[in-house]
Amino acid sequence: MSTTTTTVTTNLTPSDIEIATRAADTFTRIYYTAYDADTRLADLPQFYRPTSSLTWNGKPFQGAEGLVQLVTQMPATKHEVQSFDCHPIPGTSPPSLLITVSGNVTHGLGPAGNPSDLPTRCIEGQPRVFSQTFLLVPDPTAPPTKPGEVAKYYVGADAVRFVG
Amino acid sequence: MSLSTQPAASGSKTIASSALRRAGLMDRDATMRDGTDNAGGRKGRTRSGKAARMLDINRDKPSGSRPQTIRFSTSATNGHSSQTAIRGASSRPTLAGRIRRNAVSGDGESSTPSRIPVKIMTPKPVEAWRELVKKRWNPETKFLNLDSMLEDEVVKKYNLNPPGNGGTGRDAAVIFKLAGQLKPEVETLSLANNKLTGMLLIQLGRYLPSLLNLSVQNNSIRDKKELGMFIGTKDKFTKLRELVLVGNPVHDAALKHNDTAAFRADVARRIPTLQVLDQDPITQISFDAPQATPLVSVAKPNATTFPVEMGPAFVTGVDGSLVSNFLIRYFQAFDNQRDALVFAYDGAATFSFSANTAIPTRARITGYHSSREMPNQRKLEWGSWLEAGSRNLNRIGSDANKTISNLHIGGEQIVKVLTVLPPTRHDINGPPEKFCLDAFPVPHGQNMGLLVTLHGQFTEVTSGGIRSFDRTMMLVPTADGSGAKLNGWDVTILSDQWIIRSYSSHEAWKPGPMLVQAESTKPKGGIVSAPSPQPPQPFNVASLPPDQQAALATLPETRQNLVIQVCAQTNLNAKYAHDCLNGNEWDFNRAMANFNNVKASLPRDAFL
Structure with missing residues (x-):
């Protein structure tokens, strides 16, 4: 097959895939740990830049500032990542990474925060299923801080929905 | 080296x-x-x-x-x-x-x-x-x-x-x-x-x-x-x-x-x-990881409501009909003739699918797994998805060979795996509220691409059971003279990730206000707000004794999830949770009912 599109067709090597997988593993862990921490207002904006595009359940926010605005008013969270996947995006170098995450998230006090006089089968306060997509892109202006560092990556785009 | x-x-x-x-x-x-x-x-x-x-x-x-x-x-x-x-x-x-x-x-x-x-x-x-x-x-x-x-x-x-x-x-x-x-x-x-x-x-x-x-x-x-x-x-x-x-x-x-x-x-x-x-x-991608001790002190999370309501579909920076036309054509082919999708993908495009086999809490409480409206849910099996090469990196991340072999590159490779995945039916022309679309432009190298996420449900044709899915695609405009153009695709897929999970209702993304906690049915004013807004810790497998953890690891993934779910709900240890499920044909609701009948008579060591 020889489709020529606007992208440069580059072959991904096993090493590219391995580095991307490792990066996604690290990112998902440190990102949700930061999100669930008491210090999230200081920690989470580090992952974003002014150009980052975010949507939270269909509502757009712009850049690290928009994120702060969103998260300031967010109840406490506890995320549990149940599944994630990551692709290096062909045609970019060093490659952008597309990460998709599926898991559940508990807000506020969870079921324990519900009043005691609830009907059975009440789902409020229970963990929701969330789906989150990140596009991670390299920041060419960020100086490397580790000897083998390919680049520093930040969240170029972030789209999250509650889906269950 | x-x-x-x-x-x-x-x-x-x-x-x-x-x-x-x-x-x-x-x-x-x-x-x-x-x-x-x-x-x-x-x-x-x-x-x-x-x-x-x-x-x-x-x-x-x-x-x-x-x-x-x-x-x-x-x-x-x-x-x-x-x-x-x-x-x-x-x-x-x-x-x-x-x-x-x-x-x-x-x-x-x-x-x-x-x-x-x-x-x-x-x-x-x-x-x-x-x-x-x-x-x-x-x-x-x-x-x-x-x-x-x-x-x-x-x-x-x-x-x-x-x-x-x-x-x-x-x-x-x-x-x-x-x-x-x-x-x-x-x-x-x-x-x-x-x-x-x-x-x-x-x-x-x-x-x-x-x-x-x-x-x-x-x-x-x-x-x-x-x-x-x-x-x-x-x-x-x-x-x-x-x-x-x-x-x-x-x-x-x-x-x-x-x-x-x-x-x-x-x-x-x-x-x-x-x-x-x-x-x-070590060659690695790094992040501006949060400092161990933040330089500035910040307010702890204390909100008791969500910052904004659930919004409807969000599509911006692109003609909405372009996206919907693309998706309609894509899913019609996906359900009927998957090999026709070969030109929808770039020659270097990447595709993988991941099974999230966890049982969604709200769906379980609502009883979707045993509802009369969806009689075929019990017939659903994860086996065919897991065997076909699920790339859930939570599960296979430690297996370097699988992370590579389960990532499919280029249209031909991609349709090859698409055609062996279980047949599906996406009711893309049905009730629109059953799907939820977000699409917006994102940087792609020096150019722009379109990031599309679609959440929804499909029927697994073989069993008639219904599953939920999340589909994320990175799209770029199709180049003139390309195979994609000749086949009438205005946009081409660069990256495609598909998460398949147990059914959850589309009510989850119904536009409007959302609750953090349930509201009391009592008249207002009588509720004392809780002192600390820290969510409870979810059940952790690490809290099981090591021998039970080891035994648990030998079970198929779906059964592991069931055992964990029963442990979390009942505080039974993994051994008793397993026996309880096993005695109830691995039906979660039956096992829970059984537990509730006999819990008073269980010995203390049945519990964690």
């Missing part, structure tokens, strides 16, 4: 970034090194004994290679205590790492028989080890040099058996615990040249989790399993930046099989903070 099995050759390497070198841990000639280099002390050590040990280390021998040393030493004298040595050699070390030798009798089986056996009042072992640790500790450089312990004056004085040379895992743990008590905290540790197995190193991370630099050069870590005992996965060494593993059988084997890239990747995966391995920097 230019790693050398010969430690002596490392002198020619110049890695400016090596923190170990700065700390004096990686020396020019490891074979020349012993405790005296840094810690001061004994002079006049015989070279021959040392050289023999180095040779032993480079052979793939069982870890309890003490007898070799003894044999060499004794052959230099009069065959003293050779009986003991031979007996020792025949007893391979057990997994428990108890490399027992005939030490209790104190038969004078010293490593340097030439020394005159002067009887010294032996202190308690812990005090003797403390003397060794103190002697080898440099608080200024925060460097604890425990290399070649067998050679040390203190060890000889008290006739100690260092771990790896006759000492047990308990001795190792005592030494590591003493090291963990040093002030200031140890940053750099060398355990080089000690014949340590992975088992003997199992407690190191427990007592010294914050090490920055660590050398276990020239030891006896045999294989991946032992490596796992030593470094574990992810949480054992939380700050480690540099590690030296050269001169261990596990490393030698990787070199021999030309497999160092995979070996390094495995170690890097297990220790996410690692920057330098065996003097070579």
